[in-house]
Amino acid sequence: MKLLKAGPSPFVRKVLVTLHETDQYDAVEQVQVTASPLTPDPNLIAANPVGKIPALIRDDGPTLYDSRVICRFLDHRAQTGLYPEIRQFDTLTLEATADGIMDAAVLIVYEERFRPADKVSMEWIEGQWAKVSRALDAVSTRWMSHLHGRIDIGHIGMACALSYLDFRHDARKWRTGRDALAEWHAGFAARPSMIATEPDT
Structure with a gap:
């Protein structure tokens, strides 16, 4: 899996912390992109048409975007109970x-x-x-x-x-x-x- 991220985004950090807390940090490659609201990175737009970070490119399914969706997916994948x-x-x-x-x-x-x-x-x-x-x-x-x-x-x-x-x-x-x-x-x-x-x- 690849996580598209940019700068010090708090939404990206939420995903990164979740990766650490669910012991999945090493399972995801981090890819730096440009997330300007005026000129977003073409690679980001290809993953998320809205052009926002974070976006999680999966090996076995469509790209997930929005930190809430990604964190829910990661918790489900690891079965760690972050959504009790x-x-x-x-x-x-x-x-x-x-x-x-x-x-x-x-x-x-x-x-x-x-x-x-x-x-x-x-x-x-x-x-x-x-x-x-x-x-x-x-x-x-x-x-x-x-x-x-x-x-x-x-x-x-x-x-x-x-x-x-x-x-x-x-x-x-x-x-x-x-x-x-x-x-x-x-x-x-x-x-x-x-x-x-x-x-x-």
Whole structure:
């Protein structure tokens, strides 16, 4: 199998952490591509017509894309229980919350990176950060007991989302007023799977 990836994408990191946590890291070849929203890599478009990463090219089936699909496939392949049936919908909702944080955080980067400076909308950027902030508050008030339970895809997604905020939006100080979530993240970030997938740039 081949995993198409680009840069420090939190969605790619979620897949990489899942590969580590399910002992499948060495079963996948990692291929670097360009994932610009303006000029995506032809190889990426061939694998995923939407032109987004990650994409998992399989040897025995169609290419899978979207981190949620890929992680679900990898968990099923390894039978590691990252989508526990007993709390399946809670887990999926926490994963979706993490993905929402990632999506808004990435869109802020895109707004600043790909728009001409005179057309960057600070109002739009603040609107995206408001989504992040509301999601963090929801996790802090509703999901801490889940995060302190057995590891599942919700844990992996949230850890990758929070680490991406540190990486790209550290000046926003997401930890302020969210001590319990910050403490949880510090513990999860020390896992070997997180250390091994820290972005370089």
